[in-house]
Amino acid sequence: MSYAPADIAYGAKLYDAQCTTCHGANGDGVGGIDLRAGRFRNAVTDQDLMRVITNGIPGTGMLAFRFDAAELDGIIAYVRNMNTFDRASVKTGDAGRGQAVFEGKGGCLRCHRVAGVGPRVAPDLSDIGAARSASSLQRSLIDPTGQMMPINRPVRIVTRDGRTINGRRLNEDTYTVQILDGEERLLSLAKADLREYTILTASTMPSYKDTLSADEIADVVAYLLSLKGR
Amino acid sequence: MTMAISRGNVVSAFRLRGTLRRTLALSAVPALVMVASLQAQVGSDRLLNAAKEPRNWLMYSGGYFSNRYSGLTQITPANAKDLELKWMYQAAVAGGWQTTPLVADGIMYLTQRPNDVVALDAKTGRVFWIYRYTLAPNQIVCCGANNRGLAILGDTLYMGTLDAHLVAIDAKAGRPIWNVAVADSKAGYSLTLAPLVVKDKVIVGVGGGEFGIRGFVAAYDAKSGKEIWRFYTIPGPGEPGFDSWQPCPPNPATFCDAEAWKHGGGSIWVTGSYDPSLNLTYWGVGNAGPDWNADQRPGDNLYTDSVVALDADTGRLKWHYQFTPHDRYDYDSVQIPVLADLTWRGAPVKAMVWANRNGNFYVLERETGKFLVGRPFVKVNWSNGFDERGRPIQTPQPAGQPTWPGNQGGTNWYSPSYSPHTGLFYIPAWEGYATLFGGTPVQYQEGRNFGGGVNRPYVEGGVPGAPAVPGLRRGPINNWTEAAATGAVLAIDAATGELKWRFAMTDVTDSGILTTASDVLFSGGREGYFQALDARNGTLLWKSNLGAQITNGPITYEVDGKQYVATIAGLSLCVFGLRE
Numbered sequence: 012m013s014y015a016p017a018d019i020a021y022g023a024k025l026y027d028a029q030c031t032t033c034h035g036a037n038g039d040g041v042g043g044i045d046l047r048a049g050r051f052r053n054a055v056t057d058q059d060l061m062r063v064i065t066n067g068i069p070g071t072g073m074l075a076f077r078f079d080a081a082e083l084d085g086i087i088a089y090v091r092n093m094n095t096f097d098r099a100s101v102k103t104g105d106a107g108r109g110q111a112v113f114e115g116k117g118g119c120l121r122c123h124r125v126a127g128v129g130p131r132v133a134p135d136l137s138d139i140g141a142a143r144s145a146s147s148l149q150r151s152l153i154d155p156t157g158q159m160m161p162i163n164r165p166v167r168i169v170t171r172d173g174r175t176i177n178g179r180r181l182n183e184d185t186y187t188v189q190i191l192d193g194e195e196r197l198l199s200l201a202k203a204d205l206r207e208y209t210i211l212t213a214s215t216m217p218s219y220k221d222t223l224s225a226d227e228i229a230d231v232v233a234y235l236l237s238l239k240g241r
Numbered sequence: 242m243t244m245a246i247s248r249g250n251v252v253s254a255f256r257l258r259g260t261l262r263r264t265l266a267l268s269a270v271p272a273l274v275m276v277a278s279l280q281a282q283v284g285s286d287r288l289l290n291a292a293k294e295p296r297n298w299l300m301y302s303g304g305y306f307s308n309r310y311s312g313l314t315q316i317t318p319a320n321a322k323d324l325e326l327k328w329m330y331q332a333a334v335a336g337g338w339q340t341t342p343l344v345a346d347g348i349m350y351l352t353q354r355p356n357d358v359v360a361l362d363a364k365t366g367r368v369f370w371i372y373r374y375t376l377a378p379n380q381i382v383c384c385g386a387n388n389r390g391l392a393i394l395g396d397t398l399y400m401g402t403l404d405a406h407l408v409a410i411d412a413k414a415g416r417p418i419w420n421v422a423v424a425d426s427k428a429g430y431s432l433t434l435a436p437l438v439v440k441d442k443v444i445v446g447v448g449g450g451e452f453g454i455r456g457f458v459a460a461y462d463a464k465s466g467k468e469i470w471r472f473y474t475i476p477g478p479g480e481p482g483f484d485s486w487q488p489c490p491p492n493p494a495t496f497c498d499a500e501a502w503k504h505g506g507g508s509i510w511v512t513g514s515y516d517p518s519l520n521l522t523y524w525g526v527g528n529a530g531p532d533w534n535a536d537q538r539p540g541d542n543l544y545t546d547s548v549v550a551l552d553a554d555t556g557r558l559k560w561h562y563q564f565t566p567h568d569r570y571d572y573d574s575v576q577i578p579v580l581a582d583l584t585w586r587g588a589p590v591k592a593m594v595w596a597n598r599n600g601n602f603y604v605l606e607r608e609t610g611k612f613l614v615g616r617p618f619v620k621v622n623w624s625n626g627f628d629e630r631g632r633p634i635q636t637p638q639p640a641g642q643p644t645w646p647g648n649q650g651g652t653n654w655y656s657p658s659y660s661p662h663t664g665l666f667y668i669p670a671w672e673g674y675a676t677l678f679g680g681t682p683v684q685y686q687e688g689r690n691f692g693g694g695v696n697r698p699y700v701e702g703g704v705p706g707a708p709a710v711p712g713l714r715r716g717p718i719n720n721w722t723e724a725a726a727t728g729a730v731l732a733i734d735a736a737t738g739e740l741k742w743r744f745a746m747t748d749v750t751d752s753g754i755l756t757t758a759s760d761v762l763f764s765g766g767r768e769g770y771f772q773a774l775d776a777r778n779g780t781l782l783w784k785s786n787l788g789a790q791i792t793n794g795p796i797t798y799e800v801d802g803k804q805y806v807a808t809i810a811g812l813s814l815c816v817f818g819l820r821e
Contacts (some may be wrong), residue, residue: 043333048373048375049375050373050375055376055378055379055380056378056379057378124411124414124416126417126418126419127397127409127411127418127419131411131413131414135411135414135415135416136416137411137414137416137417137418138416138417141375181368181369181370182367182368182369182370184367187362187365187367189362189367189368189369191369191413191414195413196413197348197360197369197413199347199362199364199365199367199369240375240416240417240420
């Protein structure tokens with residue numbers, strides 16, 4: 012289904028004014044719900060969304076909102092396009108050319124993986140276009156460390172028997188940490204078994220600010236936005 | 242522990258004190274080495290020999306023979322009383338959670354509603370990743386957002402989806418590799434079963450028996466997702482079996498349709514089995530459409546309510562056996578085909594044992610489909626015995642009279658178990674359960690219910706308005722009592738169908754059954770108890786009240802030398818092991 016650009020822009024303003032208090036600017040402010048990724052708790056269709064917005068959900072923080080029909084259309088159009096709509100009107104180019112840069116000159120597949128191709132050392136990007144906005148992706152290409160999600164910070168672990176493990180955290184709690192190590196193994200480690208556990212804040216990804224042109228970066232962003240995992 | 246001084250790009254770090262380090266290092270070495278060395282790909286050779294690595298649970302029913310039987314022996318009838326909860330994992334979406342987890346080299350993979358995949362540490366329950374499949378709007382499913390699990394091959398997991406897609410997912414990264422449309426979800430097709438991997442193919446079937454689908458089994462190339470073969474469970478014109486859909490003159494009053502086969506049902510919503518020595522896969526086929534008004538589809542209605550034996554490479558039909566010809570009771574034959582090498586009348590036989598929704602227990606010869614044994618395991622009055630070829634002699638009840646078993650059957654999709662160690666076949670059964678069936682004409686409309694019946698529950702004594710046993714789920718109060726139905730684990734001689742013991746439960750059961758080489762049987766039920774029985778005699782060894790209905794089949798596995806048993810109650814995946 013396609014939504015009119017005007018509806019999306021209209022909905023973005025309404026969303027900022029009415030919805031961000033609870034749902035947050037990124038749509039993930041309420042636990043278990045990610046509006047931007049299309050993950051809802053009580054709705055599947057646009058009609059469901061309309062019903063939830065109009066009636067609220069009794070017993071929860073979700074209030075009943077009095078929007079008119081055009082406003083409802085706008086809100087839903089925006090919610091359905093949050094992952095691609097970009098206030099800064101980030102320039103996006105051609106996805107096909109972007110794929111060529113991604114796989115060729117950019118060398119992205121040396122670390123990243125898309126649809127089963129490439130290593131798992133860096134985050135799998137098969138559905139990155141459903142999770143991140145154009146501006147966020149552009150920032151990642153220009154300033155990888157500044158845009159690196161904290162969960163992706165590289166970790167360096169030394170076990171009590173002296174083995175060094177480098178990898179990327181997938182999950183962590185008080186007693187354990189789950190990582191994907193440099194040899195692409197899923198490891199669940201008890202912290203009591205570790206001698207050293209270091210979290211680094213510098214991304215190992217290079218900046219493409221000077222190695223790709225503005226057009227090439229726009230093309231790569233368009234390609235990444237096209238990766239929806241479906 | 243002391244925190245190391247942060248420098249530059251380090252946000253946090255710790256070092257263990259030197260003395261502690263030296264003491265603990267000695268015990269840490271073996272465990273860590275083991276985790277690293279055992280994490281290997283699950284090749285097709287490992288699937289073939291799954292029984293040789295009982296520490297893992299590599300496919301829906303544990304192995305290709307679908308015995309839901311494990312060679313693990315650490316938990317025994319003597320020590321089962323020492324079982325305790327080790328960890329839980331809670332899902333967020335309410336509704337029956339029917340999945341069977343897989344366990345491969347210390348990592349558990351499972352599905353949760355509606356079509357999420359979760360990878361977690363099988364020892365602690367901590368999550369590595371969650372893949373959330375985004376469904377197309379408006380799925381059409383009869384019975385909720387059910388999914389029964391995954392298949393694995395190499396480093397790839399396979400999941401069927403409610404909107405009738407098949408998705409390949411990277412087992413390490415939790416991200417999609419390919420995604421193909423298997424059928425049109427707008428016409429009521431869905432995938433709820435765990436796929437079956439055979440060699441380099443992923444084999445699935447479609448649900449939608451309440452929506453007038455034309456069912457099929459299809460195989461896909463595991464690498465690319467390309468469809469390799471498809472077998473329609475409802476034969477088309479010119480195909481063998483098509484004459485079992487006899488002409489029915491079109492009539493707007495009866496909705497009789499000359500092309501009833503096009504909406505003939507025959508769904509496949511439970512995983513099949515595989516015999517490598519015969520290269521045959523076996524699939525239980527669902528009800529005919531419409532479910533209850535059989536007058537709209539004269540004939541036997543092949544291959545509904547049948548088992549079909551399909552060549553694993555080509556999908557060609559080798560043989561079939563129909564349990565309920567011209568079904569008017571919704572007796573899906575979606576039970577797990579359980580393969581067992583038995584001694585029958587003094588001679589070895591490659592057998593298939595089957596407790597059917599229609600209340601009868603069967604033994605078939607699995608190379609040819611020859612009927613060997615058929616006898617009721619619960620009260621049955623829709624049929625009375627079999628002719629010499631194994632066809633049931635049907636005895637339909639007069640209008641207004643109860644039919645046993647009732648609509649949900651003497652059993653249903655809940656996994657049974659066969660223990661080669663005891664020679665017994667274990668059935669989750671609904672006893673004393675009947676329905677007043679009433680077929681009514683129904684017009685086929687795409688995506689709309691095509692049941693064609695108004696059925697009433699039968700409660701002993703015929704008290705008007707008396708509560709009846711709910712079809713799918715229940716709350717914590719049983720107010721229908723034994724007058725509506727009771728549950729049981731039945732242990733029968735796999736070669737003869739003779740009852741050996743019976744573990745009676747007040748309420749009915751939707752739980753599968755697991756047995757082990759140490760003769761421990763695990764099962765649950767709607768009451769929420771998870772219990773261990775002595776597989777030899779049915780003695781209760783241990784029980785735990787998990788507080789909600791158990792709706793999946795238990796599994797067992799081993800990590801770092803310790804045996805675990807996993808089941809699901811309500812929203813909770815519960816994992817038990819022996820007290821240290």
